[in-house]
Amino acid sequence: MTGNVVDRLSSIHRPVTTNGLYDNSTIPTAIINDPSYAITVATTLALTVGVLQVILSICRLGLVTAFLSDAFISGYTTGTAVLVFTSQISDIFGLTIKRYVGPMNITYIDIFKNLKNTNPATFIVSLCSIVSLILVKEFIDPFYKRQLKRLKMFKNLQIPIPIELAVIIVGTVVSHMAELNPRYRVKIVKKIDSGFPIPRVPNITLLPLVIKDAVIIAIVSFAISVSLATTIAKRFKYVVDGNQELMAYGLCSAVGSFFSCFPSAASLSRTSVYVNAGGKTQLASLISSGFLLIIILKIGPFFQPLPKACLAAIIVVALKGLFLQTKDIWTIGRITKLESIVWIITFLSTVLLDIDLGLIIGILVSLVIVIIRQFRPRTTILGQFARTEVYKNTKRYSNVHEISNIKIFRFESSISYFNADYFRSSLLDTIGVDLTKNRQHEHKNIDTLIANSYRLTYVIIDCSSINHIDYTGAKIFIQTLKDLNDVELKVHLYYIYELLERLKMSETCNVVLTATVHDAVRNIKEKMLENDAQLNVVLDRYSLPDGISKTSSISSMYRVYTVEQSDLVNTDVERSVDLISHLPKYTIVITVENRGSKPVRTYEYYVESQYGNNVAYVGASAKAQDDEDKLPFTVKKGTSTDKSKGNLYVIEFPNDIKPGKKFTFEVEVVHVHALKPYPTEIVQGERQLIQYKMNVYYNTKYPTVTQKTIITLPTDRAESYAQLPKPVNKNDQTITYGSYENIPNFSNQEITLHYENNNPFLTISNLNRWIEVSHWGNIAIEETIDMYHSGAKLKGPFSRLDFQRRQDSYSAVKAFKTSLPAAARDIYYRDEIGNISTSHVREMSDQVEVEIRPRFPLYGGWKTYYILGYNVPSYQYLFNKGNNYVLKMRLVDHVYDDQLLEQVFIRIVLPEGASNIEFYPPSYDVQRLPDEKHYTYLDTSGRPVVVLQKKNVLFNHIQDFEVHYTFEKYLLFREPLLIVGALFCLFFAVTMLTRLNFSITKNGGNESRLRLQAIWDQVIDLNSKRSHLYQKFDDALTTLKTSKDIRGSNETRKKIENELKSISQDLNLLALKAKNDSIDGSEKIAELQRIDAQVRELHQTLSGHAEKLVANKQTKQVYSENESGIRSKMREFNSRVSAIINQY
Secondary structure, X not given: OHHHHHHHHHHHXXXXXXXXXXXXXXXXXXXXXXXXXXXXXXXXXXXXXXXXXXXXXXXXXXHHHHHOOHHHHHHHHHHHHHHHHHHHHHHHHOOOOOOOOOOOOOHHHHHHHHHHHOOHHHHHHHHHHHHHHHHHHHHHHHHHHHHHHOOHHHOOOOOOOOHHHHHHHHHHHHHHHHOHHHHHOOOEOOOOOOOOOOOOOOOHHHHHHHHHHHHHHHHHHHHHHHHHHHHHHHHHOOOOOHHHHHHHHHHHHHHHHHHOOOOOOOOHHHHHHHHHOOOOOHHHHHHHHHHHHHHHHHHHHHHOOOEHHHHHHHHHHHOHHHHHHHHHHHHHHHHOHHHHHXXXXXXXXXXXXXXXXXHHHHHHHHHHHHHHHHHOOOEEEEEEEOOXXXXXXXXXXXXXXXXOOXXXXXXXXXXXXOOHHHHHHHHHHHHOOOOOOOOOOOOXXXXXXXXXXXXXXXXXXXXXXXXXXXXXXXXXXXXXXXHHHHOOOEEEEEOOOHHHHOOOHHHHOOEEEEOOHHHHHHHHHHHHHHHHHHHHHHHHOOOOOOOOOHHHHHHHHHOOOOOOHHHEEEEEEEEEEEOOOOOOEEEEEEEEEEOOOOOEEEEEEEEOOOOHHHEEEEEEEXXXXXXOOEEEOEEEEOOOOOHHHOEEEEEEEXXXXXXXXXXXXXXXXXXXXXXXXXXOEEOOOOOOEEEEEEEOOOOOOOOEEEEEEEEEOOOOOEEEEOOOXXXXXXXXXXXXXXXXXXXXXXXXXXXXXXXXXXXXXXXXXXXXXXXXXXXXXXXXXXXXXXXXXXXXXXXXXXXXXXXXXXXXXXXOEOOEEEEEOOOOEEEEEEOOOOEOOOEEEEEOOOOEEEEEOOOOOEOEOOEEEEEEEEEEEHHHOEEEEOOEEEEEEEOOOOOOOOOEEEEEEEEEEOOOOOEEEEEEOOOOOOEEEEEEEEOOOOOOOOEEEEEEEEEEEEHXXXXXXXXXXXXXXXXXXXXXXXXXXXXXXXXXXXXXHHHOOOOOOOOHHHHHHHHHHHHHHHHHHXXXXXXXXXXXXXXXXXXXXXXXOHHHHHHHHHHHHHHHHHHHHHHHHHHHHHHHHOHHHHHHHHXXXXXXXXXXXXXXXXXXXXXXXXXXXXXXXXXXXXXHHHHHHHHHHHHHHHHHHHOO
16 A cells, blocks of 8 residues: 555656656655655655554554454455465465566456466475475474473473574575575565665655555555464464554554654564464564674675575465364355355455455455444344253253243343334244234133233343443333233243332333243243133132133143143053073063143153162163164153152154043163172082172053063072062962052062073173274274173182083183174284183174183182283264364173173274364263373374263163264374485484584694595586687687688687686686695696696697698698598597596
8 A cells, every 4th residue: 555655646746748847846856856755645644654653652542452353353464364374375386477466356366367378486485384384384393392202491481493594594504505596587576785775754745645554554464463363372372452553553654754663554574474473472583683683794796696586485385274264164165154244255255355445345244244233233043952041042952942921032132212112023923912902811711811822922132132222222222021921921021120129110011030041931830720710710600611621721721831741641561571691681561551631752761769870771762663673762861850750851753742642662781899798708519609689660650550570580490589479470480460450550579580591691890992093994802801700700720620620610701702893804812911711703694703711710809900902993983074173982792791891982083183172972972181292203292182081881782873073184194204304414414414413623634635525526626617718719620611711710719728728727716726735636636737738739720720721731631531530539639538537
């Protein structure tokens, strides 16, 4: 903007004629014709902008930052980053592109047209710089910082790697040594002026011309600077003071105007480089300013060979964080579509139009969005969330239901003159009130009275979002409440602010004020119960039809807002108790009938309090129609108000049970640690006896018509079992209790069973499951298992001989089978000692079966420990769409039949760089612990680990979980690039170490060799020039033979001979210098001189023959013979020269 103003004013006041057109101008002609006039305009503009910004700061007008939303700032800075990147493309590729200014510029068209003219040397410099910066910043620097923090003195002090400075220094040195600009036309910085300009006062007479532009520049430059500052502040978690920033920029512009400076503003490219270099405080600015001062005054010329490609690479890499802001559009869009529109419009207008227009358009769009939100704010209807005291949006949440006869309305904004009518209309539309119709009702008969009890009679208005109301809004608000009262609606207001209390609504309207919405709902329900007594009086005045009682009428109205589940009846219950394994399993087939008048959706299942702690699994299901598979139901653990009734589990049916209908479903319950060995200790060959206690009746809150319990034992040997209550029947392994009829609710009679059970009582006390995901096609799984025998403990000694000979260790566990996925491979089974060879693997069509045989048999109280690991291909469990991945696999696998895992820890290791991690558990609850980090080979930031915990895991818990996360595919090349970079650094370090001398004493021999090598470098260069001159000599002879211009040939030959003499003198001087360090080297140079003298003599002889040929004093045949002999001798001399030079 400053440049446009300078160009415009310079063109206006530059005289184009001499006819006195500008005679009335206040600007002297001397100033107009002065080439420094443009600087005068710029400095005056800077002073004006600075003074205006200081005035704005004093007036505390920095509040303009409040209009810069996060969406606007993100879109604007991202668009600016695109423009900065575009401006650097020409320096990266070495292109010469015309610069366009203004909206809809065509820079990209020129870029694509000129890509074919890319300078290879410039592109190589850019590529090397970018790769170096990325390697250090993304891989080396995180590792370096992590190692640095381990040192006590650097825990609170960070010393970043100055890679940007290194790139600048290396680029300057390489450019100077390799002569990149003259040889390969690589653009360099070139001239860097030294010193400060002489201070001078800006021309105040130009103030009327620049004042209008100064106001615009002051506001726009401040807005640009603050938007960038806000982005950085959000990153480093500090607050930007707008007034303080105004004062700082104003003083900088005002003071800088006396030193030929432009108005001050933030620079996106410089700021990005500054932040990426590690600058955070004012100390970094002070240090950078000090270095800049040194460069301006002293060392600036040293950086003249610096390639512009290096600076462009530093800027482009620094823009990475701003380019990553493009992800904000998806995050913002999920929250609010309007903010995403602000982001898109600001970004596009900044990229397509210009920075200034993008800023103005973005702010205007943000203000329009604010106005739209205030003019049409969101309104919602609230409902009760799962019978709690929480009320949520009914349209957004599925388990939220509205309460009958009550409408809860929320207006999510302040009420002012421009949205008050919208508040009124939206409230009336929500509750279905039409003020143009007559809403009065006459109770002419009992039917209309009961019908009115079902219609909407109460309105609750949530005032928690109404924090401001103006005069017009207050009038419409009160009038709306009066209109609702007129149509017989009772209004409750809750969570009102002091501003609403001043309206004194209770004096003019019939409203009730409450603290919370639940208080309002409770008050309404209490009021409805009080009205029941009044309704009885009314009902007594009418003769009711036969079969209709007053009580039933009242209860039917009461069910409008509450449903009692006492209408359910268990018509038939059959319990099957499986005691074959060490886990008692209940399978309960229940047939219920709804004998009420309302549909029922849930069923409450109770477990006796004395057995409640032993329950590990409760599930419910029913057979689907025309399908043998079972349809699972949702089961949630509830809270029982009466603990004596037992632990409550709420079963949710997929559909309502309508009145008069029956429904049959199945409940499966598994108990753990419920079987007690009796006796608790046995000898090696003794059988194991178990004692089990249970309730013979089905524990339920509902009336039960018939019930029966069938118990299955592992063998037919039952030491004892309860004979009451009758009837009791035993048939082989089965004991049947019942059937019993019309048993009261929550009946409890404990029975005891004492029977033989020699099945494995295996229990895993702790299982650590490790799942490591690799995007290279593999998922590694390892399980560390602590296992023990929970049956009767072994009493006395253990005899290996008796164990192998008699085979009578009934309850001992010799082996068990584990089922792995069908794709499992690379299976290993080991413990602390090493590999366990007593295992067998059998591959089947649907699984891999591993027979686990511990090193010793497990008796009661004995325990073992082992590790089982395997790999599976990732394509079976890992799915993706773009950069979004989903890991879906089992939380735990099958370890053994009837497994019991007392405590399980699952750690899911995701690839390094995974983000946005979300865990979706199976149908049961899983505790997610804080995430961890796992470091392995070539990791820098560590791999995220999702840590899960679950207790009492059974076979029923073998279900799939899902982990959703985001992983950028380019991160797959992080580790290969890290290896390449490390090898490159290693080779580079070795190369440097072999070429550097770290000795603190002088080494005369080394210095002599270095000096001699430098001399010989010059000798080789001079010899090359001499060969080039001899080639010119031959060209002159060829020209002589064709043109026969002897005079011109002689002049050319003299010039060549003079240059040869100069080279010979230089070589003689080098021979004298070399004599001090190496006599042999000096002699070699002298030998070169002797050979050169002979070669020169041969060239003179050949020249004489050529002149004779031209003068017809010699025939061509004779000339050819003489030339052939001379050329042969020359080749011999040249081979001798090459042999000498090759030695050095």
